[in-house]
Amino acid sequence: MTQPITSDSPLTAVQRAIFDVVLDQIIPEDPARKKPSAADVGVFEYILVRNPESFDEIGRQLDELAAQATSSHQKEYTELTRELQDDTLNRLHEQDSRFLLILSLQAVECYYLDSRVMAAIGLPARAPYPEGFTVHRGDLSLLDPVRERGRIWRRT
Amino acid sequence: MPNDVVDVLIVGAGASGAAVAWSLAETRMRIVCLEQGDWMNPATYPSNFQDWEVHYGETSAISPNYRDRDADYPINDSESPIAIVNFNAVGGSTILYSAHFPRFHPSDFRVRTLDGVADDWPIDYFTLEPFFAENDRNMGVSGLHGDPAIPDHQPPLPHIPIGKMGETIGRGFNKLGWHWWPSDSAIITEPYEGRGQCLNLGPCNTGCAQGAKSSVDIAYWPVAQRMGVELRTNCRVNQITVDSNDMATGVEYWDAEGVLQHQRAEVVIVACNGVGTPRLLLHSKSGRFPNGIANRSGLVGKNLMLHPWGGASGLFEEPLESHFGPQGCCILSQEFYETDETRGYVRGYNLQITRGSPPIATARYGVASGAIPWGAAHHDEFEKRFDRSVHIGVCAEDLPEEHNRVVLDDELTDSNGIPAPRILYRTSENSMRMLAHGTKRSVEALEAAGAIEISPAPYPIRMAGWHLLGTARMGTDPERSVVNEWGRSHDVRNLFVVDGSVFVTSGGVNPTTTIQAVALYIADAMKQRLATLFD
Numbered sequence: 242m243t244q245p246i247t248s249d250s251p252l253t254a255v256q257r258a259i260f261d262v263v264l265d266q267i268i269p270e271d272p273a274r275k276k277p278s279a280a281d282v283g284v285f286e287y288i289l290v291r292n293p294e295s296f297d298e299i300g301r302q303l304d305e306l307a308a309q310a311t312s313s314h315q316k317e318y319t320e321l322t323r324e325l326q327d328d329t330l331n332r333l334h335e336q337d338s339r340f341l342l343i344l345s346l347q348a349v350e351c352y353y354l355d356s357r358v359m360a361a362i363g364l365p366a367r368a369p370y371p372e373g374f375t376v377h378r379g380d381l382s383l384l385d386p387v388r389e390r391g392r393i394w395r396r397t
Numbered sequence: 398m399p400n401d402v403v404d405v406l407i408v409g410a411g412a413s414g415a416a417v418a419w420s421l422a423e424t425r426m427r428i429v430c431l432e433q434g435d436w437m438n439p440a441t442y443p444s445n446f447q448d449w450e451v452h453y454g455e456t457s458a459i460s461p462n463y464r465d466r467d468a469d470y471p472i473n474d475s476e477s478p479i480a481i482v483n484f485n486a487v488g489g490s491t492i493l494y495s496a497h498f499p500r501f502h503p504s505d506f507r508v509r510t511l512d513g514v515a516d517d518w519p520i521d522y523f524t525l526e527p528f529f530a531e532n533d534r535n536m537g538v539s540g541l542h543g544d545p546a547i548p549d550h551q552p553p554l555p556h557i558p559i560g561k562m563g564e565t566i567g568r569g570f571n572k573l574g575w576h577w578w579p580s581d582s583a584i585i586t587e588p589y590e591g592r593g594q595c596l597n598l599g600p601c602n603t604g605c606a607q608g609a610k611s612s613v614d615i616a617y618w619p620v621a622q623r624m625g626v627e628l629r630t631n632c633r634v635n636q637i638t639v640d641s642n643d644m645a646t647g648v649e650y651w652d653a654e655g656v657l658q659h660q661r662a663e664v665v666i667v668a669c670n671g672v673g674t675p676r677l678l679l680h681s682k683s684g685r686f687p688n689g690i691a692n693r694s695g696l697v698g699k700n701l702m703l704h705p706w707g708g709a710s711g712l713f714e715e716p717l718e719s720h721f722g723p724q725g726c727c728i729l730s731q732e733f734y735e736t737d738e739t740r741g742y743v744r745g746y747n748l749q750i751t752r753g754s755p756p757i758a759t760a761r762y763g764v765a766s767g768a769i770p771w772g773a774a775h776h777d778e779f780e781k782r783f784d785r786s787v788h789i790g791v792c793a794e795d796l797p798e799e800h801n802r803v804v805l806d807d808e809l810t811d812s813n814g815i816p817a818p819r820i821l822y823r824t825s826e827n828s829m830r831m832l833a834h835g836t837k838r839s840v841e842a843l844e845a846a847g848a849i850e851i852s853p854a855p856y857p858i859r860m861a862g863w864h865l866l867g868t869a870r871m872g873t874d875p876e877r878s879v880v881n882e883w884g885r886s887h888d889v890r891n892l893f894v895v896d897g898s899v900f901v902t903s904g905g906v907n908p909t910t911t912i913q914a915v916a917l918y919i920a921d922a923m924k925q926r927l928a929t930l931f932d
Contacts, residue, residue: 266771266772268775291451327772349761349764350451353756353760354451354757362783363784368444368447368449369444369449369599370607371596371607372596374596374598374599376558376597376718376722377561379558379559379563383568383571384578387571390545390576393732394502394735395735397522
């Protein structure tokens with residue numbers, strides 16, 4: 242899901258490109274399960290609506306990833322192999338775990354609302370109400386041993 | 398003429414206030430209820446939305462300090478390991494409760510006689526039995542007849558579906574030879590009294606969009622209003638007023654427009670829960686009652702009981718459809734409810750088996766705990782967890798101790814300047830031993846049921862102070878209790894308390910059905926004595 246980057250975007254074009262790569266690192270596409278990448282479910286817009294102030298910290302950390310890619314590999318972060326991207330992200334995570342945690346928590350919130358993801362885990366993409374769900378009543382013969390044991394409440 | 402003298406003034410429109418209003422309505426007295434919150438709109442409940450899990454955190458927070466709606470008052474619970482949780486609206490905390498509805502046991506009313514601890518109640522289970530049944534009918538309670546852990550009773554509606562998850566845990570209990578049973582639940586499983594049946598939406602504890610969960614704004618208030626009870630919302634009571642004869646004259650309150658009013662009344666009934674009620678009584682100071690109205694015993698606010706909670710979560714290899722169905726209601730076990738001194742503590746606990754986590758909660762918990770990594774392995778690990786989790790909660794009986802109490806905060810106030818309640822509470826050694834025992838038994842039950850990964854919870858769980866009991870206790874001795882055996886203040890003969898504050902002990906189960914049975918019993922006692930109510 243490609244979104245236009247407007248002039249009032251909290252991320253620069255470079256930051257946004259790294260942001261999408263990091264989301265894909267957090268939850269990559271799984272074609273066998275028909276699950277999209279987290280970079281393809283609108284996480285940017287989700288955070289923009291619900292928690293835009295977190296972009297300050299996210300932007301700083303994206304800059305740090307860019308700087309580490311340049312200093313260690315003399316390349317843009319987006320041009321690194323996935324292996325090197327993972328190494329770089331891991332190094333940042335070891336220095337400060339908050340960035341990846343904050344971004345991951347918001348990413349999974351958004352991810353598990355996506356209709357393709359919901360379908361992949363066996364859920365309809367709708368509100369619980371009004372259709373609801375079916376739960377079977379259960380096999381009450383399983384209670385036979387409890388019944389056979391008899392009263393257990395304490396007489397007074 | 399809103400401030401004419403009314404016959405009965407009820408403060409609080411939650412579980413007990415609604416029940417007592419309904420019961421007294423048949424007298425045709427003029428009854429007014431003041432509620433600081435408003436009516437809830439079920440169309441706004443999270444289960445109306447696909448992103449209900451996100452709405453849950455935003456709109457249905459259980460702590461008033463975090464939620465901070467206009468109707469809420471802050472609570473200073475920084476000196477308690479257990480935070481106070483509640484909801485303020487027509488319906489009170491039943492808006493968010495799980496509707497798990499087990500009754501107290503007969504032994505809960507006789508703990509001094511049976512176990513030599515705390516005090517016996519001045520009433521017993523069998524006194525309350527008809528009021529339990531009446532409340533079951535009014536609320537619409539589902540359950541399965543024949544539970545051998547509780548005296549025989551017949552819930553009016555068929556039991557809640559236990560599903561594959563309930564069967565799985567039930568088999569585990571059977572392996573261990575332990576009691577289990579489908580929970581009595583205040584959730585209607587068939588159309589009932591004009592209400593639609595449960596649709597297994599899942600998040601009952603965010604408010605029920607279907608109206609199948611029996612919150613009292615749905616189950617009691619419409620009937621009480623049709624019978625003539627007047628319910629005034631957005632009205633926050635400041636204090637109960639009293640005359641020179643130690644009789645309550647009414648209450649002072651801010652109306653919906655923020656104007657301070659005085660509502661006069663022949664009878665005042667307080668139904669604000671085990672924290673709100675002592676707060677109001679303690680704040681109602683006068684020359685006759687310098688330490689708060691109805692507090693000559695000095696016991697108002699003391700003996701706070703909270704039900705410390707523990708528990709464990711288990712993951713299973715096979716999908717259990719565990720995130721479907723009423724979140725807090727499936728099965729329970731009362732194997733360890735009664736005292737067995739070989740366990741190292743007295744009294745006991747209920748095991749409440751609750752449904753598994755929905756997708757976002759599964760992912761968030763997994764990510765935060767490190768169990769679900771980032772990268773390609775995310776999908777495998779999520780799949781191992783989603784739809785395969787089961788939770789067992791331990792609801793431990795909390796014995797009364799005077800040092801556990803509600804007092805008025807010196808600095809913190811609500812938006813009207815009324816002092817906030819301050820909670821001074823320590824979890825007792827007996828409770829901690831009980832929680833240790835219950836946590837181990839929860840792990841055993843999950844193992845027996847086939848769980849492949851089990852996570853015991855640290856205890857007491859902080860965000861679990863739902864059950865607010867004991868702070869205006871009932872008794873026959875005015876020096877050792879706040880109200881008499883039918884809820885009337887020993888000190889103020891036209892002042893009644895009908896909520897969980899009057900509980901002498903806490904039992905080891907979710908208390909709402911017992912709170913309501915006590916409220917109906919008190920209302921009945923008042924009706925029986927109308928001609929001599931103040932004697």
